[in-house]
Ligand SMILES: *[C@@H]1O[C@H](CO)[C@@H](O)[C@H](O)[C@H]1NC(C)=O
Ligand SMILES: *[C@@H]1O[C@H](CO)[C@@H](O)[C@H](O)[C@H]1NC(C)=O
Ligand SMILES: *[C@@H]1O[C@H](CO)[C@@H](O)[C@H](O)[C@H]1NC(C)=O
Ligand SMILES: *[C@@H]1O[C@H](CO)[C@@H](O)[C@H](O)[C@H]1NC(C)=O
Ligand SMILES: *[C@@H]1O[C@H](CO)[C@@H](O)[C@H](O)[C@H]1NC(C)=O
Ligand SMILES: *[C@@H]1O[C@H](CO)[C@@H](O)[C@H](O)[C@H]1NC(C)=O
Ligand SMILES: *[C@@H]1O[C@H](CO)[C@@H](O)[C@H](O)[C@H]1NC(C)=O
């Protein structure tokens with residue numbers, strides 16, 4: 001396993017070294033083809049050699065999982081010390097780069113990934129001067145619908161992925177780890193899991209931390225509701241992306257996992273009366289909407305897009321929340337994939353952000369065994385029974401409407417891009 005983990009990065013490393021030496025396009029193409037052939041041979045050998053226990057690392061323990069992740073980074077850091085100049089991500093691990101920040105400041109900015117983003121906290125303490133110089137282009141209504149759909153909606157030197165719980169998180173996380181390595185961009189999955197919403201003062205600090213990091217290209221991933229940089233009077237906003245999945249699958253997984261985390265780690269975001277229940281049992285004891293509420297450890301998708309400008313109204317099931325969510329999606333989200341079409345999602349990412357996602361599909365197809373490409377933790381779902389689903393349906397109407405809206409939009413983007421390809 002160790003050798004497998006270290007040989008994947010070494011291929012990326014060779015690719016990067018060569019592509020930085022030879023700027024000539026034709027050479028690059030030749031080298032690329034050589035590398036692809038090499039990859040195919042390598043994968044063939046790996047599939048032959050390695051038994052299929054890649055997904056069997058038990059990661060039920062959330063905090064243990066985090067430590068594992070960090071250890072893994074540390075490990076590859078030691079194996080490939082020469083790579084660290086190229087991969088910005090690794091610079092974080094150099095202890096002497098960590099700024100000495102007082103405990104008091106850390107507490108005050110506990111909602112910011114200070115170390116990972118390598119933020120100068122003095123800057124955060126300075127008074128924020130709103131910008132009057134807006135650099136934000138909203139899609140004009142008379143532009144062609146294709147260009148509206150495929151526009152880069154923000155400055156792509158920072159990508160914000162406001163991850164929704166239980167939407168292929170593990171599959172996407174591993175992929176991002178690999179592509180960030182391949183393309184030398186910084187990928188920071190936030191270590192802050194809750195809350196998803198913040199007041200305006202805190203949001204300004206978060207937004208500042210994301211506009212003043214020292215990285216050339218950053219993909220920042222965090223469970224946080226959408227927030228509008230222009231409403232906070234920033235002159236630019238980053239590119240937003242996301243990934244959603246069929247609501248009933250997401251809810252089944254969220255219900256179970258919140259209880260699992262509570263039982264195993266005592267990090268409980270659920271009503272402890274329902275801690276041992278399945279969703280089927282819960283709807284027999286309580287009204288259905290209670291079982292799928294935030295208080296019971298099941299998050300909603302709509303507020304992730306409706307956002308924090310109208311924070312309270314966005315928490316309600318309302319036509320307002322749905323409408324605002326759709327509007328934010330149209331204005332600010334360059335792409336929102338659907339887990340059910342994950343491969344197509346990668347295709348769209350490759351086309352729209354080649355500097356981040358080129359070869360993403362190749363990597364995806366080759367990092368796991370061919371029987372199951374997605375992470376087990378993302379697909380091992382026991383759906384509730386038909387009666388429960390029927391009971392929940394009326395309460396999921398808006399979630400489904402938004403999901404279908406996103407799905408249509410995504411499939412349109414996919415179709416246009418494939419047509420342009422042919
Ligand atoms: C979860 O992980 C933490 C840190 O590694 C450990 O202290 C704790 O005992 C673990 N809990 C379980 C239930 O494994
Ligand atoms: C990384 O490795 C160094 C030494 O090899 C060790 O001191 C440090 O604790 C490790 N960091 C993590 C987060 O495991
Ligand atoms: C860490 O960074 C400092 C300068 O920022 C550098 O002098 C030192 O060599 C680096 N350490 C390692 C292990 O790369
Ligand atoms: C960090 O700051 C603390 C107190 O602010 C101080 O005691 C400590 O010596 C500092 N450490 C370094 C490495 O500067
Ligand atoms: C995007 O942001 C980067 C870094 O903040 C900046 O250097 C660049 O000029 C911006 N690009 C555009 C098109 O505004
Ligand atoms: C905003 O929230 C922070 C904590 O995240 C809190 O310290 C601060 O007092 C709040 N500010 C306002 C104006 O409510
Ligand atoms: C931000 O949104 C609020 C609520 O809609 C609005 O009152 C305020 O004027 C907006 N601010 C800016 C700068 O757009």
Ligand SMILES: *[C@@H]1O[C@H](CO)[C@@H](O)[C@H](O)[C@H]1NC(C)=O
Pocket residue numbers: 272273
């Ligand atoms: C549920 O949690 C509350 C406080 O969080 C505690 O007082 C109560 O005893 C718990 N009930 C059960 C059945 O564990």
Ligand SMILES: *[C@@H]1O[C@H](CO)[C@@H](O)[C@H](O)[C@H]1NC(C)=O
Pocket residue numbers: 272273274275276
């Ligand atoms: C849940 O199950 C555990 C272990 O079986 C038990 O100790 C606990 O009392 C149960 N809690 C509830 C609320 O039924």
Ligand SMILES: *[C@@H]1O[C@H](CO)[C@@H](O)[C@H](O)[C@H]1NC(C)=O
Pocket residue numbers: 060256257260278380381382
């Ligand atoms: C709940 O999740 C755990 C581990 O995350 C899994 O072992 C179990 O089968 C799941 N239960 C259901 C009903 O999906």
